């Protein structure tokens with residue numbers, strides 16, 4: 001790295017930083033991209049369980065419904081670069097994509113790694129100079145304008161001057177990937193408000209928790225969220241039992257509210273409906289018929305006809321019954337208990353996973369301090385923000401990566417034109 005003065009310096013080579021840097025260079029800017037890890041985009045490489053659910057093909061209005069807390073903020077960013085643009089950019093760079101259930105897009109190779117490599121190569125071809133193992137320590141401002149930054153590389157402290165800076169350091173989740181929240185400190189020191197950061201898209205700790213059934217996935221179930229005794233939300237789909245409680249898509253979708261309600265000291269419960277297609281009267285009639293048909297069988301046999309094997313012990317112990325006992329024990333008062341358990345198994349939510357487990361960070365640099373038309377700071381001239389550092393987060397389904405790609409592209413476009 002010879003040159004000491006750049007048009008644009010980008011901090012963080014995640015999906016937001018790569019797009020910002022590549023786009024600014026494409027428009028003719030000289031661009032330096034600093035990444036503190038040994039290689040760029042570590043989080044992108046492990047996203048979607050290594051398969052990389054990189055975006056979602058749902059149309060704009062539906063896309064916006066999946067984003068918090070202020071989806072309208074993204075209209076310009078999505079207008080500048082949306083799902084089709086990402087798919088085209090990747091195709092032009094050798095990564096074919098496919099669309100799966102729920103309109104989720106993955107690389108055909110099922111390797112998020114390929115997406116990361118293609119974007120790093122693309123940015124390089126635009127002329128971006130990427131320096132790995134370069135940890136930015138602070139921003140340098142002149143008055144209220146960006147002037148450069150200080151970083152450490154190979155044990156030495158260096159300073160670069162640049163006309164524009166783009167902070168794309170990500171959130172706080174999965175800190176081992178490099179996202180340790182450094183950018184919040186830079187933003188705060190430069191006078192920006194930071195909305196409190198919380199883990200989002202995270203599993204929950206419950207009582208009871210069924211350790212013996214951990215790893216079990218329950219599909220086509222409904223989960224209701226209860227806060228201080230009132231029903232707040234419902235989700236339908238898949239959940240996973242863990243050693244500490246519950247995880248999986250429907251829990252992740254409810255987790256944002258759960259985390260906030262727990263932080264506010266509210267009583268949080270979830271109920272699980274294992275038979276959402278049947279109302280309680282139909283379920284009870286069906287249970288009664290099954291009990292009569294299996295009068296000679298065991299409770300275990302009957303329960304096995306209703307649920308995955310790993311849950312039999314759980315249900316038997318909740319009902320206080322021996323699974324090897326006669327099925328007819330499930331008639332009478334136990335029938336009501338069984339149907340209630342199947343329709344409304346109740347869990348008290350005692351906590352949630354931390355930064356090591358959360359998929360994304362809620363909170364971040366306040367939207368009030370960023371211009372949505374450009375991603376420019378309203379506090380510091382020629383400073384821009386992109387990606388998860390901004391107070392925006394999406395549900396699972398490819399929405400978080402699209403936020404990073406779109407805000408990165410827009411920030412890169414704006415920085416290049418502010419040279």
Ligand SMILES: Cc1cc2nc3c(=O)[nH]c(=O)nc-3n(C[C@H](O)[C@H](O)[C@H](O)COP(=O)(O)OP(=O)(O)OC[C@H]3O[C@@H](n4cnc5c(N)ncnc54)[C@H](O)[C@@H]3O)c2cc1C
Pocket residue numbers: 011012013014015016017034035036037040041042043044046047048049052053054055134135136137168169170171173174177178179180181182183358359360386387388389397398399400401402404
């Ligand atoms: C396990 C997991 C799976 C996920 N799966 C999906 C998925 O399938 N689909 C989806 O849409 N979203 C997914 N996400 C979320 C998504 O990966 C993130 O929202 C996205 O990576 C955010 O992009 P970003 O560029 O803003 O930040 P990051 O990807 O966090 O990149 C920030 C970069 O900045 C670097 N950096 C930080 N501080 C400094 C510093 N001081 N100096 C220099 N560099 C620095 C970091 O090392 C990092 O490389 C997943 C997240 C996780 C944890």
